[in-house]
Amino acid sequence: MKKIDINILGLGNLGTAFFEGLQSNNNLNLHLYEENDQIRTDFSKSYGVEVASHIDSLDSGVLILCIKPQSINTFFDSFSKNISTDILICSPVAGLEIETIHKYVENRIIRIMPNLLIRKNNGFIPYVKNYDGDYLSFLEIALSSLGTTKEFVEKFFPLVTAISGSGPAWYYELSRQLTNSATQLGMDEVDAEELVKELIKALPNLINTEDSFGELVNKVKSPKGTTEAGLDSLNDDSFDTIIFNAIQKSTNRSIEISAELKNE
Ligand SMILES: NC(=O)c1ccc[n+]([C@@H]2O[C@H](COP(=O)([O-])OP(=O)(O)OC[C@H]3O[C@@H](n4cnc5c(N)ncnc54)[C@H](OP(=O)(O)O)[C@@H]3O)[C@@H](O)[C@H]2O)c1
Incomplete structure:
Protein backbone atom coordinates (compact mmCIF):
# COMPACT_ATOMS: atom_id res chain seq x y z
CA MET A 1 0.00 0.00 0.00
CA LYS A 2 1.25 3.51 -0.86
CA LYS A 3 2.03 5.54 2.25
CA ILE A 4 -0.05 8.67 2.93
CA ASP A 5 1.87 11.94 3.19
CA ILE A 6 0.82 13.73 6.37
CA ASN A 7 1.98 17.34 6.70
CA ILE A 8 1.77 18.74 10.23
CA LEU A 9 1.84 22.55 10.24
CA GLY A 10 2.77 23.99 13.65
CA LEU A 11 4.56 21.99 16.36
CA GLY A 12 3.01 23.50 19.50
CA ASN A 13 0.92 21.47 21.92
CA LEU A 14 -1.39 19.86 19.39
CA GLY A 15 1.10 19.48 16.50
CA THR A 16 3.47 17.67 18.87
CA ALA A 17 0.62 15.44 20.08
CA PHE A 18 -0.17 14.55 16.44
CA PHE A 19 3.49 13.77 15.77
CA GLU A 20 3.83 11.56 18.85
CA GLY A 21 0.61 9.69 18.09
CA LEU A 22 1.43 9.13 14.40
CA GLN A 23 5.21 8.64 14.44
CA SER A 24 5.06 4.84 14.69
CA ASN A 25 2.30 4.45 12.08
CA ASN A 26 4.07 2.63 9.22
CA ASN A 27 1.43 3.61 6.67
CA LEU A 28 2.34 7.30 6.88
CA ASN A 29 5.14 9.63 5.78
CA LEU A 30 5.27 12.54 8.19
CA HIS A 31 6.42 16.01 7.09
CA LEU A 32 6.80 18.71 9.72
CA TYR A 33 6.65 22.52 9.55
CA GLU A 34 7.21 25.07 12.31
CA GLU A 35 8.04 28.74 11.77
CA ASN A 36 9.42 29.41 15.28
CA ASP A 37 13.23 28.89 15.08
CA GLN A 38 13.66 27.82 18.70
CA ILE A 39 10.81 25.29 18.62
CA ARG A 40 12.12 23.92 15.30
CA THR A 41 15.63 23.41 16.70
CA ASP A 42 14.39 21.90 19.99
CA PHE A 43 11.98 19.56 18.18
CA SER A 44 14.64 18.29 15.75
CA LYS A 45 17.00 17.67 18.67
CA SER A 46 14.39 15.89 20.84
CA TYR A 47 12.92 13.64 18.16
CA GLY A 48 15.80 13.37 15.65
CA VAL A 49 13.63 14.47 12.71
CA GLU A 50 13.80 17.22 10.10
CA VAL A 51 11.50 20.20 10.47
CA ALA A 52 10.99 22.78 7.72
CA SER A 53 10.17 26.42 8.45
CA HIS A 54 7.40 26.69 5.86
CA ILE A 55 5.58 24.84 3.12
CA ASP A 56 7.11 25.22 -0.37
CA SER A 57 4.44 23.26 -2.20
CA LEU A 58 2.09 20.36 -1.44
CA ASP A 59 0.82 18.06 -4.20
CA SER A 60 -0.64 15.06 -2.38
CA GLY A 61 -1.67 13.83 1.03
CA VAL A 62 -3.09 15.60 4.04
CA LEU A 63 -2.33 18.98 5.62
CA ILE A 64 -3.11 19.18 9.36
CA LEU A 65 -3.41 22.80 10.50
CA CYS A 66 -2.04 22.87 14.06
CA ILE A 67 -1.83 26.64 14.24
CA LYS A 68 -3.80 29.19 16.25
CA PRO A 69 -7.00 30.71 14.83
CA GLN A 70 -5.28 34.11 14.56
CA SER A 71 -2.54 32.63 12.28
CA ILE A 72 -5.01 31.14 9.78
CA ASN A 73 -5.69 34.22 7.69
CA THR A 74 -1.98 34.99 7.17
CA PHE A 75 -1.23 31.34 6.40
CA PHE A 76 -3.86 30.99 3.67
CA ASP A 77 -3.09 34.42 2.21
CA SER A 78 0.59 33.47 1.86
CA PHE A 79 0.46 29.75 1.10
CA SER A 80 -2.90 28.72 -0.42
CA LYS A 81 -1.43 29.05 -3.94
CA ASN A 82 1.19 26.40 -2.98
CA ILE A 83 -1.44 23.79 -1.98
CA SER A 84 -2.87 21.53 -4.70
CA THR A 85 -6.64 20.97 -4.65
CA ASP A 86 -5.89 17.22 -4.22
CA ILE A 87 -4.66 17.91 -0.68
CA LEU A 88 -7.07 16.95 2.10
CA ILE A 89 -7.15 19.75 4.67
CA CYS A 90 -7.64 18.62 8.25
CA SER A 91 -8.45 21.45 10.64
CA PRO A 92 -8.50 21.16 14.45
CA VAL A 93 -8.55 24.98 14.69
CA ALA A 94 -11.10 26.03 17.31
CA GLY A 95 -13.96 28.00 15.77
CA LEU A 96 -12.78 27.68 12.16
CA GLU A 97 -15.77 26.57 10.08
CA ILE A 98 -15.47 24.52 6.89
CA GLU A 99 -17.25 27.33 5.03
CA THR A 100 -14.55 29.80 6.15
CA ILE A 101 -11.70 27.54 4.94
CA HIS A 102 -13.58 27.28 1.64
CA LYS A 103 -13.23 31.04 1.21
CA TYR A 104 -9.48 30.42 0.77
CA VAL A 105 -9.29 26.99 -0.94
CA GLU A 106 -11.52 24.58 -2.92
CA ASN A 107 -10.14 21.45 -1.26
CA ARG A 108 -11.80 18.60 0.57
CA ILE A 109 -11.89 19.55 4.26
CA ILE A 110 -12.28 17.53 7.45
CA ARG A 111 -12.83 19.56 10.63
CA ILE A 112 -11.88 17.81 13.88
CA MET A 113 -11.76 18.66 17.59
CA PRO A 114 -9.33 16.20 19.20
CA ASN A 115 -8.00 16.23 22.74
CA LEU A 116 -4.34 15.86 23.64
CA LEU A 117 -4.73 12.14 24.42
CA ILE A 118 -4.12 11.54 20.69
CA ARG A 119 -0.51 11.73 21.85
CA LYS A 120 -1.00 8.33 23.48
CA ASN A 121 -3.33 6.99 20.73
CA ASN A 122 -6.17 7.15 23.19
CA GLY A 123 -7.91 10.37 22.16
CA PHE A 124 -11.48 11.17 21.20
CA ILE A 125 -11.80 12.81 17.80
CA PRO A 126 -15.15 14.38 16.84
CA TYR A 127 -15.20 15.23 13.11
CA VAL A 128 -17.30 16.67 10.28
CA LYS A 129 -16.31 16.67 6.60
CA ASN A 130 -17.43 18.22 3.32
CA TYR A 131 -16.85 15.15 1.10
CA ASP A 132 -18.23 11.64 0.71
CA GLY A 133 -16.40 8.48 1.75
CA ASP A 134 -12.96 8.23 3.27
CA TYR A 135 -10.69 10.22 0.91
CA LEU A 136 -7.09 8.88 1.05
CA SER A 137 -8.31 6.49 3.82
CA PHE A 138 -7.29 9.25 6.24
CA LEU A 139 -10.01 8.36 8.75
CA GLU A 140 -9.29 4.64 8.70
CA ILE A 141 -5.50 4.75 8.55
CA ALA A 142 -4.48 7.90 10.39
CA LEU A 143 -7.24 9.36 12.60
CA SER A 144 -8.51 6.00 13.89
CA SER A 145 -4.98 5.12 15.00
CA LEU A 146 -5.09 8.15 17.33
CA GLY A 147 -8.21 7.11 19.21
CA THR A 148 -11.98 6.91 18.81
CA THR A 149 -13.54 8.93 15.97
CA LYS A 150 -17.16 10.07 15.82
CA GLU A 151 -19.02 12.21 13.27
CA PHE A 152 -21.00 15.24 14.51
CA VAL A 153 -23.02 17.82 12.59
CA GLU A 154 -21.04 21.06 12.39
CA LYS A 155 -23.56 23.16 14.35
CA PHE A 156 -22.60 21.17 17.48
CA PHE A 157 -18.87 21.92 17.13
CA PRO A 158 -18.93 24.92 19.52
CA LEU A 159 -20.47 22.65 22.16
CA VAL A 160 -18.14 19.76 21.32
CA THR A 161 -15.24 22.21 21.69
CA ALA A 162 -16.51 23.42 25.09
CA ILE A 163 -17.13 19.94 26.49
CA SER A 164 -14.42 17.82 24.88
CA GLY A 165 -11.73 20.19 23.48
CA SER A 166 -11.53 22.36 26.61
N1 LIG B 1 -3.99 22.42 22.52
C1 LIG B 1 -5.11 21.70 22.49
O1 LIG B 1 -5.43 20.91 23.39
C2 LIG B 1 -6.04 21.81 21.29
C3 LIG B 1 -7.17 20.96 21.22
C4 LIG B 1 -8.01 21.06 20.09
C5 LIG B 1 -7.72 21.98 19.09
N2 LIG B 1 -6.65 22.80 19.20
C6 LIG B 1 -6.37 23.77 18.12
O2 LIG B 1 -5.09 23.44 17.58
C7 LIG B 1 -4.46 24.61 17.13
C8 LIG B 1 -3.04 24.64 17.70
O3 LIG B 1 -3.12 24.76 19.13
P1 LIG B 1 -1.81 24.64 20.03
O4 LIG B 1 -2.26 24.63 21.44
O5 LIG B 1 -0.97 23.50 19.54
O6 LIG B 1 -1.10 26.05 19.66
P2 LIG B 1 0.42 26.47 19.88
O7 LIG B 1 1.02 25.70 21.02
O8 LIG B 1 0.47 27.97 19.89
O9 LIG B 1 1.16 25.95 18.55
C9 LIG B 1 1.07 26.56 17.28
C10 LIG B 1 2.46 26.56 16.67
O10 LIG B 1 2.36 26.78 15.26
C11 LIG B 1 3.34 27.74 14.88
N3 LIG B 1 2.89 28.40 13.64
C12 LIG B 1 1.98 29.39 13.50
N4 LIG B 1 1.81 29.69 12.18
C13 LIG B 1 2.64 28.86 11.49
C14 LIG B 1 2.93 28.69 10.09
N5 LIG B 1 2.34 29.43 9.14
N6 LIG B 1 3.83 27.74 9.72
C15 LIG B 1 4.45 27.01 10.65
N7 LIG B 1 4.21 27.12 11.99
C16 LIG B 1 3.33 28.04 12.40
C17 LIG B 1 3.39 28.67 16.07
O11 LIG B 1 4.56 29.44 16.05
P3 LIG B 1 4.49 30.92 16.71
O12 LIG B 1 4.22 30.74 18.17
O13 LIG B 1 5.82 31.52 16.40
O14 LIG B 1 3.34 31.63 16.01
C18 LIG B 1 3.34 27.69 17.23
O15 LIG B 1 4.61 27.18 17.54
C19 LIG B 1 -5.30 25.81 17.58
O16 LIG B 1 -5.99 26.33 16.47
C20 LIG B 1 -6.29 25.22 18.58
O17 LIG B 1 -7.56 25.85 18.45
C21 LIG B 1 -5.79 22.73 20.28
Whole structure:
Protein backbone atom coordinates (compact mmCIF):
# COMPACT_ATOMS: atom_id res chain seq x y z
CA MET A 1 0.00 0.00 0.00
CA LYS A 2 1.25 3.51 -0.86
CA LYS A 3 2.03 5.54 2.25
CA ILE A 4 -0.05 8.67 2.93
CA ASP A 5 1.87 11.94 3.19
CA ILE A 6 0.82 13.73 6.37
CA ASN A 7 1.98 17.34 6.70
CA ILE A 8 1.77 18.74 10.23
CA LEU A 9 1.84 22.55 10.24
CA GLY A 10 2.77 23.99 13.65
CA LEU A 11 4.56 21.99 16.36
CA GLY A 12 3.01 23.50 19.50
CA ASN A 13 0.92 21.47 21.92
CA LEU A 14 -1.39 19.86 19.39
CA GLY A 15 1.10 19.48 16.50
CA THR A 16 3.47 17.67 18.87
CA ALA A 17 0.62 15.44 20.08
CA PHE A 18 -0.17 14.55 16.44
CA PHE A 19 3.49 13.77 15.77
CA GLU A 20 3.83 11.56 18.85
CA GLY A 21 0.61 9.69 18.09
CA LEU A 22 1.43 9.13 14.40
CA GLN A 23 5.21 8.64 14.44
CA SER A 24 5.06 4.84 14.69
CA ASN A 25 2.30 4.45 12.08
CA ASN A 26 4.07 2.63 9.22
CA ASN A 27 1.43 3.61 6.67
CA LEU A 28 2.34 7.30 6.88
CA ASN A 29 5.14 9.63 5.78
CA LEU A 30 5.27 12.54 8.19
CA HIS A 31 6.42 16.01 7.09
CA LEU A 32 6.80 18.71 9.72
CA TYR A 33 6.65 22.52 9.55
CA GLU A 34 7.21 25.07 12.31
CA GLU A 35 8.04 28.74 11.77
CA ASN A 36 9.42 29.41 15.28
CA ASP A 37 13.23 28.89 15.08
CA GLN A 38 13.66 27.82 18.70
CA ILE A 39 10.81 25.29 18.62
CA ARG A 40 12.12 23.92 15.30
CA THR A 41 15.63 23.41 16.70
CA ASP A 42 14.39 21.90 19.99
CA PHE A 43 11.98 19.56 18.18
CA SER A 44 14.64 18.29 15.75
CA LYS A 45 17.00 17.67 18.67
CA SER A 46 14.39 15.89 20.84
CA TYR A 47 12.92 13.64 18.16
CA GLY A 48 15.80 13.37 15.65
CA VAL A 49 13.63 14.47 12.71
CA GLU A 50 13.80 17.22 10.10
CA VAL A 51 11.50 20.20 10.47
CA ALA A 52 10.99 22.78 7.72
CA SER A 53 10.17 26.42 8.45
CA HIS A 54 7.40 26.69 5.86
CA ILE A 55 5.58 24.84 3.12
CA ASP A 56 7.11 25.22 -0.37
CA SER A 57 4.44 23.26 -2.20
CA LEU A 58 2.09 20.36 -1.44
CA ASP A 59 0.82 18.06 -4.20
CA SER A 60 -0.64 15.06 -2.38
CA GLY A 61 -1.67 13.83 1.03
CA VAL A 62 -3.09 15.60 4.04
CA LEU A 63 -2.33 18.98 5.62
CA ILE A 64 -3.11 19.18 9.36
CA LEU A 65 -3.41 22.80 10.50
CA CYS A 66 -2.04 22.87 14.06
CA ILE A 67 -1.83 26.64 14.24
CA LYS A 68 -3.80 29.19 16.25
CA PRO A 69 -7.00 30.71 14.83
CA GLN A 70 -5.28 34.11 14.56
CA SER A 71 -2.54 32.63 12.28
CA ILE A 72 -5.01 31.14 9.78
CA ASN A 73 -5.69 34.22 7.69
CA THR A 74 -1.98 34.99 7.17
CA PHE A 75 -1.23 31.34 6.40
CA PHE A 76 -3.86 30.99 3.67
CA ASP A 77 -3.09 34.42 2.21
CA SER A 78 0.59 33.47 1.86
CA PHE A 79 0.46 29.75 1.10
CA SER A 80 -2.90 28.72 -0.42
CA LYS A 81 -1.43 29.05 -3.94
CA ASN A 82 1.19 26.40 -2.98
CA ILE A 83 -1.44 23.79 -1.98
CA SER A 84 -2.87 21.53 -4.70
CA THR A 85 -6.64 20.97 -4.65
CA ASP A 86 -5.89 17.22 -4.22
CA ILE A 87 -4.66 17.91 -0.68
CA LEU A 88 -7.07 16.95 2.10
CA ILE A 89 -7.15 19.75 4.67
CA CYS A 90 -7.64 18.62 8.25
CA SER A 91 -8.45 21.45 10.64
CA PRO A 92 -8.50 21.16 14.45
CA VAL A 93 -8.55 24.98 14.69
CA ALA A 94 -11.10 26.03 17.31
CA GLY A 95 -13.96 28.00 15.77
CA LEU A 96 -12.78 27.68 12.16
CA GLU A 97 -15.77 26.57 10.08
CA ILE A 98 -15.47 24.52 6.89
CA GLU A 99 -17.25 27.33 5.03
CA THR A 100 -14.55 29.80 6.15
CA ILE A 101 -11.70 27.54 4.94
CA HIS A 102 -13.58 27.28 1.64
CA LYS A 103 -13.23 31.04 1.21
CA TYR A 104 -9.48 30.42 0.77
CA VAL A 105 -9.29 26.99 -0.94
CA GLU A 106 -11.52 24.58 -2.92
CA ASN A 107 -10.14 21.45 -1.26
CA ARG A 108 -11.80 18.60 0.57
CA ILE A 109 -11.89 19.55 4.26
CA ILE A 110 -12.28 17.53 7.45
CA ARG A 111 -12.83 19.56 10.63
CA ILE A 112 -11.88 17.81 13.88
CA MET A 113 -11.76 18.66 17.59
CA PRO A 114 -9.33 16.20 19.20
CA ASN A 115 -8.00 16.23 22.74
CA LEU A 116 -4.34 15.86 23.64
CA LEU A 117 -4.73 12.14 24.42
CA ILE A 118 -4.12 11.54 20.69
CA ARG A 119 -0.51 11.73 21.85
CA LYS A 120 -1.00 8.33 23.48
CA ASN A 121 -3.33 6.99 20.73
CA ASN A 122 -6.17 7.15 23.19
CA GLY A 123 -7.91 10.37 22.16
CA PHE A 124 -11.48 11.17 21.20
CA ILE A 125 -11.80 12.81 17.80
CA PRO A 126 -15.15 14.38 16.84
CA TYR A 127 -15.20 15.23 13.11
CA VAL A 128 -17.30 16.67 10.28
CA LYS A 129 -16.31 16.67 6.60
CA ASN A 130 -17.43 18.22 3.32
CA TYR A 131 -16.85 15.15 1.10
CA ASP A 132 -18.23 11.64 0.71
CA GLY A 133 -16.40 8.48 1.75
CA ASP A 134 -12.96 8.23 3.27
CA TYR A 135 -10.69 10.22 0.91
CA LEU A 136 -7.09 8.88 1.05
CA SER A 137 -8.31 6.49 3.82
CA PHE A 138 -7.29 9.25 6.24
CA LEU A 139 -10.01 8.36 8.75
CA GLU A 140 -9.29 4.64 8.70
CA ILE A 141 -5.50 4.75 8.55
CA ALA A 142 -4.48 7.90 10.39
CA LEU A 143 -7.24 9.36 12.60
CA SER A 144 -8.51 6.00 13.89
CA SER A 145 -4.98 5.12 15.00
CA LEU A 146 -5.09 8.15 17.33
CA GLY A 147 -8.21 7.11 19.21
CA THR A 148 -11.98 6.91 18.81
CA THR A 149 -13.54 8.93 15.97
CA LYS A 150 -17.16 10.07 15.82
CA GLU A 151 -19.02 12.21 13.27
CA PHE A 152 -21.00 15.24 14.51
CA VAL A 153 -23.02 17.82 12.59
CA GLU A 154 -21.04 21.06 12.39
CA LYS A 155 -23.56 23.16 14.35
CA PHE A 156 -22.60 21.17 17.48
CA PHE A 157 -18.87 21.92 17.13
CA PRO A 158 -18.93 24.92 19.52
CA LEU A 159 -20.47 22.65 22.16
CA VAL A 160 -18.14 19.76 21.32
CA THR A 161 -15.24 22.21 21.69
CA ALA A 162 -16.51 23.42 25.09
CA ILE A 163 -17.13 19.94 26.49
CA SER A 164 -14.42 17.82 24.88
CA GLY A 165 -11.73 20.19 23.48
CA SER A 166 -11.53 22.36 26.61
CA GLY A 167 -12.69 19.44 28.78
CA PRO A 168 -9.33 18.55 30.36
CA ALA A 169 -9.16 22.12 31.75
CA TRP A 170 -12.46 21.67 33.63
CA TYR A 171 -11.12 18.55 35.33
CA TYR A 172 -7.73 20.15 36.05
CA GLU A 173 -9.47 23.15 37.63
CA LEU A 174 -11.70 20.90 39.74
CA SER A 175 -8.56 19.00 40.80
CA ARG A 176 -6.83 22.28 41.67
CA GLN A 177 -9.76 23.29 43.87
CA LEU A 178 -9.82 19.84 45.58
CA THR A 179 -6.10 20.27 46.30
CA ASN A 180 -6.65 23.84 47.60
CA SER A 181 -9.45 22.62 49.91
CA ALA A 182 -7.19 19.94 51.37
CA THR A 183 -4.37 22.44 52.02
CA GLN A 184 -6.80 24.98 53.55
CA LEU A 185 -7.92 22.20 55.90
CA GLY A 186 -4.32 21.67 57.02
CA MET A 187 -2.80 19.10 54.69
CA ASP A 188 0.66 19.54 53.19
CA GLU A 189 0.42 20.66 49.50
CA VAL A 190 2.56 17.78 48.18
CA ASP A 191 0.40 15.22 49.99
CA ALA A 192 -2.80 16.93 48.81
CA GLU A 193 -1.65 16.89 45.16
CA GLU A 194 -0.66 13.23 45.42
CA LEU A 195 -4.06 12.36 46.87
CA VAL A 196 -5.87 14.08 44.00
CA LYS A 197 -3.57 12.71 41.28
CA GLU A 198 -4.00 9.14 42.59
CA LEU A 199 -7.78 9.71 42.56
CA ILE A 200 -7.64 10.81 38.90
CA LYS A 201 -5.56 7.74 38.01
CA ALA A 202 -8.21 5.49 39.56
CA LEU A 203 -11.16 7.07 37.69
CA PRO A 204 -10.78 5.36 34.27
CA ASN A 205 -11.16 1.95 35.92
CA LEU A 206 -14.20 3.15 37.86
CA ILE A 207 -16.12 4.64 34.90
CA ASN A 208 -15.47 1.82 32.47
CA THR A 209 -19.02 0.51 32.88
CA GLU A 210 -22.46 0.90 31.33
CA ASP A 211 -23.63 3.04 34.25
CA SER A 212 -24.77 6.65 33.74
CA PHE A 213 -22.92 9.35 35.72
CA GLY A 214 -25.95 9.66 38.02
CA GLU A 215 -25.75 5.93 38.78
CA LEU A 216 -22.00 6.20 39.38
CA VAL A 217 -22.57 9.02 41.89
CA ASN A 218 -25.18 6.87 43.65
CA LYS A 219 -22.63 4.05 43.95
CA VAL A 220 -20.24 6.29 45.90
CA LYS A 221 -22.73 7.85 48.29
CA SER A 222 -24.73 6.28 51.09
CA PRO A 223 -27.66 7.81 53.00
CA LYS A 224 -26.53 10.44 55.52
CA GLY A 225 -22.89 9.61 54.67
CA THR A 226 -19.84 11.76 53.97
CA THR A 227 -20.31 11.95 50.18
CA GLU A 228 -23.97 12.92 50.51
CA ALA A 229 -22.99 15.75 52.89
CA GLY A 230 -20.63 17.17 50.26
CA LEU A 231 -23.09 16.65 47.38
CA ASP A 232 -25.82 18.46 49.34
CA SER A 233 -23.43 21.38 49.83
CA LEU A 234 -22.64 21.44 46.06
CA ASN A 235 -26.38 21.48 45.40
CA ASP A 236 -26.98 24.29 47.91
CA ASP A 237 -24.22 26.32 46.21
CA SER A 238 -25.79 25.75 42.74
CA PHE A 239 -22.96 23.63 41.31
CA ASP A 240 -25.23 22.80 38.32
CA THR A 241 -25.61 26.51 37.46
CA ILE A 242 -21.89 27.17 37.85
CA ILE A 243 -21.03 24.37 35.39
CA PHE A 244 -23.85 25.26 32.97
CA ASN A 245 -22.74 28.91 32.86
CA ALA A 246 -19.11 27.93 32.20
CA ILE A 247 -20.08 25.60 29.32
CA GLN A 248 -22.46 28.18 27.86
CA LYS A 249 -19.82 30.96 28.02
CA SER A 250 -17.19 28.67 26.46
CA THR A 251 -19.64 27.64 23.69
CA ASN A 252 -20.54 31.28 23.02
CA ARG A 253 -16.86 32.23 22.79
CA SER A 254 -16.41 29.50 20.18
CA ILE A 255 -19.35 30.94 18.19
CA GLU A 256 -17.81 34.44 18.50
CA ILE A 257 -14.41 33.17 17.24
CA SER A 258 -16.17 31.53 14.26
CA ALA A 259 -17.83 34.86 13.41
CA GLU A 260 -14.51 36.75 13.77
CA LEU A 261 -12.72 34.26 11.50
CA LYS A 262 -15.54 34.39 8.95
CA ASN A 263 -15.31 38.19 8.75
CA GLU A 264 -11.50 38.46 8.53
N1 LIG B 1 -3.99 22.42 22.52
C1 LIG B 1 -5.11 21.70 22.49
O1 LIG B 1 -5.43 20.91 23.39
C2 LIG B 1 -6.04 21.81 21.29
C3 LIG B 1 -7.17 20.96 21.22
C4 LIG B 1 -8.01 21.06 20.09
C5 LIG B 1 -7.72 21.98 19.09
N2 LIG B 1 -6.65 22.80 19.20
C6 LIG B 1 -6.37 23.77 18.12
O2 LIG B 1 -5.09 23.44 17.58
C7 LIG B 1 -4.46 24.61 17.13
C8 LIG B 1 -3.04 24.64 17.70
O3 LIG B 1 -3.12 24.76 19.13
P1 LIG B 1 -1.81 24.64 20.03
O4 LIG B 1 -2.26 24.63 21.44
O5 LIG B 1 -0.97 23.50 19.54
O6 LIG B 1 -1.10 26.05 19.66
P2 LIG B 1 0.42 26.47 19.88
O7 LIG B 1 1.02 25.70 21.02
O8 LIG B 1 0.47 27.97 19.89
O9 LIG B 1 1.16 25.95 18.55
C9 LIG B 1 1.07 26.56 17.28
C10 LIG B 1 2.46 26.56 16.67
O10 LIG B 1 2.36 26.78 15.26
C11 LIG B 1 3.34 27.74 14.88
N3 LIG B 1 2.89 28.40 13.64
C12 LIG B 1 1.98 29.39 13.50
N4 LIG B 1 1.81 29.69 12.18
C13 LIG B 1 2.64 28.86 11.49
C14 LIG B 1 2.93 28.69 10.09
N5 LIG B 1 2.34 29.43 9.14
N6 LIG B 1 3.83 27.74 9.72
C15 LIG B 1 4.45 27.01 10.65
N7 LIG B 1 4.21 27.12 11.99
C16 LIG B 1 3.33 28.04 12.40
C17 LIG B 1 3.39 28.67 16.07
O11 LIG B 1 4.56 29.44 16.05
P3 LIG B 1 4.49 30.92 16.71
O12 LIG B 1 4.22 30.74 18.17
O13 LIG B 1 5.82 31.52 16.40
O14 LIG B 1 3.34 31.63 16.01
C18 LIG B 1 3.34 27.69 17.23
O15 LIG B 1 4.61 27.18 17.54
C19 LIG B 1 -5.30 25.81 17.58
O16 LIG B 1 -5.99 26.33 16.47
C20 LIG B 1 -6.29 25.22 18.58
O17 LIG B 1 -7.56 25.85 18.45
C21 LIG B 1 -5.79 22.73 20.28
